[in-house]
Amino acid sequence: MRWLLLKDLRILRRSPLLVTLLVVYPIAVALLIGFALSRGPGKPTVAIVNQIPKQQRSFDVAGSKLNAEEYLPAFLRSVNVVRASSPADARRLVREGKVLGALILPSDITQKLATGREQPTVEVLYNGEDAVKQRYVDSIIRARLAEANVALSRRFQQATAGYLRLLLDGGTLSVLGTKVDILGLKNAHAIVTGTIASLPPSSPLRTSLLQVAQFGRLAIDNLGVSRDVLKSVGQPVKVRQVLVGGRRTPLDTFAAAIAVTVSLMFLTLLLAAGLLALEREEHAFSRLVRGLVSRVGLLVEKISLAALCAFGVTLLMLLGLGGFFIELNWSRLPQWLLALALGAVAFAALGVAIGGLAREVRAASLLAFLLSLPIAFLALVPNGAVSAGLYDVVRAVSAAFPFKPTLQALDAGLNGGGGLAAALAHLAALAVAYTAVARLLLGRRFG
Amino acid sequence: MPTSVATQRATPAALAASGLTKRYGERVALREVSFAAAPGELVAIIGPNGAGKTTLLSILAGIQRPDAGAVTRPPREIGWVPQQPAVYSKLSVAENLRLFARLEKVADPDAVVARMLEQTGLAARAGDELGTLSGGNRQRVNIAVGLLAEPPVLLLDEPSSSLDPRQRARLWEFVRGQAERGTAVIFSTHDVQEAERHADRVLVLADGELLFAGSARELAATVQPAGGDVAGPQDFETAFVQFLRERGH
Secondary structure: OHHHHHHHHHHHHOOHHHHHHHHHHHHHHHHHHHHHHHOOOOOOEEEEEEOOOHHHOEEEEOOEEEEHHHHHHHHHHHOEEEEOOOHHHHHHHHHOOOOOEEEEEOOOHHHHHHHOOOOOOOEEEEOOOOHHHHHHHHHHHHHHHHHHHHHHHHHHHHHHHHHHHHHHHOEEEEEOOEEEEEOOHHHHHHHHHHHHHHOOOOOOHHHHHHHHHHHHHHHHHHHHOHHHHHHHHHOOOOOOOOOOOOOOOOHHHHHHHHHHHHHHHHHHHHHHHHHHHHHHHOOHHHHHOOOOOOHHHHHHHHHHHHHHHHHHHHHHHHHHHHHHOOOOOHHHHHHHHHHHHHHHHHHHHHHHHHHHHOOOHHHHHHHHHHHHHHHHHHHOOOOOOOOHHHHHHHHHHHHOOOHHHHHHHHHHHHHOOOOHHHHHHHHHHHHHHHHHHHHHHHOOOOO | OOOOHHHHHHOOOOEEEEEEEEEEOOEEEEEEEEEEEOOOOEEEEEOOOOOOHHHHHHHHHOOOOOOEEEEOOOHHHEEEEOOOOOOOOOOEHHHHHHHHHHHOOOOOHHHHHHHHHHHHOOHHHOOOEHHHOOHHHHHHHHHHHHHOOOOOEEEEEOOOOOOOHHHHHHHHHHHHHHHHOOOEEEEEOOOHHHHHHHOOEEEEEEOOEEEEEEOHHHHHHOOOOOOOOOOOOOOHHHHHHHHHHHOOO
């Protein structure tokens, strides 16, 4: 087997173009996938028309000053802003595709917010040429407006709570520049209770005043809890995130795991399939298996060589990614090396099964290439993207190929958490199964 | 010159096959074929397309297993030269020979390679990649690989099919040299004139059945002359076609 290994290495060394292509192409594809996954679309350009008069940008809500400008910075961080002079100008920019959307703030928005009698409306214009970006702009604008609504609601809530406190405890209220003293329910209740105590027991007023005092007590008790009720009105549902399955993986590290797995898949499949098919294309196969090498020995040699080459290349790639883009957990080095190695072996076993099916290098390479992309895409279909039944099918199909278990093993190896042992066992089982398939295919007529 | 058949039959067989049968599903590719080849004998297997020539050779070579029957020698003791050169085009002539010598576990691979380069007349091209050689030279390397372990039997499947007349002449000169050193050579061919010219004995296969085993002259003697009642000399190809026709093929 040693001589066959050396022979294959020599053949690879004499095919520099093929080797370059084999190494560069999967890495390029993997990096592109990695970048696409780790970064969202670039900042979309959105036009803003601010029609609020400068003197009205500050407005009074229940005695406290608010400024409309303070809600804009969070929005501006998410988009590239183009200032439009008028709604017509914004409409033109959107129509001509110079911006993906426009946000129009009407002139009466602060007045309506200050009075609280009428709900103000902002207008959002979209350009629908790019559905993905449109959705992104839509989600950004909605999210930022929701944040502004929550912030305003909190201010209204605070103002309302202040009124309630005044109503309960009493104090001073400013109305059109005039200060008005408010007695407050608690004080009123104390006065009424004191009056009742000073009345003779037979006084006819006692019954009526007792009713007033009971009402006062009831109002004090209920308004006392009204602040909590107001909080619930302002934010009826609170979100608490609980991770049930998988692990919390940084997107960049997960993208790196995908990129490395894609690279490992392409390189190992193409190499293993090509190397085995080459033995048939050169007609050397029948000569070799006449007793010089066993069929299983030949398969083990191809699997070892392809896995070793792919392991080396993808390890360098991972180290490169670790040096520039992601933070590698060096304390878990044995785990991610094991994941990479077993993934390479499983892919190589699938590669020799493909090589056993095809009798020419070109056919084997094409078959390996055609099989690779669907395997990867199927493994990346997220739960919920398709119906439950279809997802079960996707999961079953993915489990039959090494992409998903390699990704799971590499992710677990890089990021910790459980599942590494199960993924490695899955890969080992696939390696044995595909080697057996390849052996069966090599037993066909004339080898 | 062809060796006397009587002499060959007196010496112990270098290779003997008995009752070889091979089926592909319902189709019988080989039906109880038995024959023997003596050391130094050149045996040609001839027959129409689909007769079972390649199947017979691949069973003798150990590539396929027969459904019934046996071969006296294990595959490792038989040199095998497939129809297409079974060598690596990205390796040089010497590298190919050295690789297979090592896989054959010959005692001194470098000495064997040097000897084979000398015998094939390819010493000057030892460093050339096989892909750059002519079809004839590639076939010589192909045969040399089959002879690396100095096997007592050499099997050649259509060895001259892709060669021009000059290359063919050199090939047969080389093969005859091997036979003269005592190697039993069994080859298949479509070219019956070639079989007549180079083989000591011919085996005629048709539909997987061995119809004849003997010299070309003996085969010609078994058939009626074509187109006439009077027996007389005729070329071997005509006699062969007539032979097949008389036996319903």
